[in-house]
Amino acid sequence: MWTLSTSSLDRLADPETAVTMRPVSTYHHGHLREALVAAAVELGREKGPDGIVIREVARRTGVSHNAAYRHFADRDELLREVATYGMDQLSATMLKRVRRVRVTDPVERARRRLREVGKAYVEYALAEPGLFAVAFYPVTLPDLSGPYQLLTDALDECLEAGFMSAEKRPGAELPCWAGVHGFSLLYGSGPMRDVPRRQRDADLAQLLDRIEDSLRA
C-alpha cells in the first residue's frame, strides 16, 4: 500500500517513526501524516498553492477524504507544513552553495559567498516555483530564520573583510533580499517567466553585480 518516493520523505520522517515502520494493515496507516505531507509537497511542486487540495492529497495517499483531518486542523495547516518543507529546502540549497566556495583571499571569499547566497535563493525559486510560492503564500509564512541568517552571515563577512563600507551594514539585509526575491518572482512565475535561460542567467549576474556595487565601500 501507500507507495512513496522515499527520497521526498527524507526530511519528513523523524527517526522514531522510521523505526516503528511496519507494512501496515489496510486500516490504520501508520505514517499517514508523513505520507499526506509528502503527497501535498508533490502537489505543491506541480501546481503551486492552489493545487494543494485535501481530497486529491487523500486520493494520492490511497486514503479516504477526511482522513487528513485527524492530522491537520484544516487545509491551511497542511499548507503550512508544505511551506516549512520548502523553506527548509531553500535553506539547504543556500547552505550547500555557500559551503562550496573555496577561496582564501578574504575579500574575494566574502564577495563570492554573498553572491552564492543570492544565486542559491534564485536557483531554488526557479527550480521549484510551486514550492517557493507556497513558502511565501500569504496565509502560510513559515519560519524564515534559516535563509535570513545565511544572508546576515554573508554580509557580516563582507563587512569584516572590508569589502563593504561600515555605514551601509545596518539593515543591509533588506535591499539584498528584496532584489533576489523580486527577481525570483518576476522570472519564476511573473512576466519574465518565458525569458530563455541564457538571458535569465545574464540578468541575474547583472543583478548580483549591482548589489555588489551598492554595498562596496
Place this chain on the structure above:
Amino acid sequence: MWTLSTSSLDRLADPETAVTMRPVSTYHHGHLREALVAAAVELGREKGPDGIVIREVARRTGVSHNAAYRHFADRDELLREVATYGMDQLSATMLKRVRRVRVTDPVERARRRLREVGKAYVEYALAEPGLFAVAFYPVTLPDLSGPYQLLTDALDECLEAGFMSAEKRPGAELPCWAGVHGFSLLYGSGPMRDVPRRQRDADLAQLLDRIEDSLRA
C-alpha cells in the same frame, strides 16, 4: 437597481456606453460588463485573486450567477480584466508622482524622478495589495508596458544627466524593478507585512539609496 460607486468606474466605462446610459428595466442590464468588472475589482481589492468569485460578483451586481458568462469566457478572463485595471492604476500612480518633481538641476531631477518611480511602485503595491497581487497573478499577466516605460525613461534621464555610468545603462531596468518588486511583496503580503509604517518607510528609503549607489557613475 445595480447601484455602483461611479468613481470606481471612471476608467472602465467607455464614453460611448456612458452616453447610452439608461435607468434599465429589470432584465437586460445595459452596462453589465462594466458593472461586473467594477464588482470584481472591489472583490480583488478586498481579498486578492482568490476572492474574485464569479458567483459573488454576480450577487453584488444583483444579477444571476451565469450572467457573467455572456461577457467573459471564464473566470480567468474576468481576472485578466481586473489585472489590467490594477496595472493602469499603477501606471497612473507612477506618472503622477514623477510629474510632481519640480527640480531644475538635471542630475538632481533625474535622481528624484527615478526615486519617485520606485516610491510610486511600492506605494501602490502597499495601498492596494489585493489588486497588486491580481495584476501579478501567474495566470493573469496584463500588459506591463506602462510602468516599464516610465522606468526606462527615468533611467535614460539618469544616463543623460551623467548621474549613471554608461556601461551600466543596458539592462538597468531589471535590477531596479526586481528591488522594488521584491520589497513590495515582502512588505505588502509577505513576511514583513506587519512591520510598522515608520520602519517600512525607512527601509524603503534605504533600498532606494542602495539602488542609486548601484547605478552611480
Place this chain on the structure above:
DNA sequence: GGTCGATGTGGACATTGTCAACATCGAGTC
C-alpha cells in the same frame, strides 16, 4: 408588426472544504 440575435435566467453536475456519526484497531488493565 414580426423575427432574430444578444443578453439574462434557472437548473444541473462535478469538485471542494468541512462537519458529524460510525467503524476499527492496538495499547493498557484486570
Place this chain on the structure above:
DNA sequence: GACTCGATGTTGACAATGTCCACATCGACC
C-alpha cells in the same frame, strides 16, 4: 488472555463554486 477506550480512518451530508445546457426576454432591424 479478554476488555475497554482513545486514536485513527471511513461514510455520508452540506453548502459553495465554476461551468454547461436549455429556456426566457428584449430591442433593433425588416
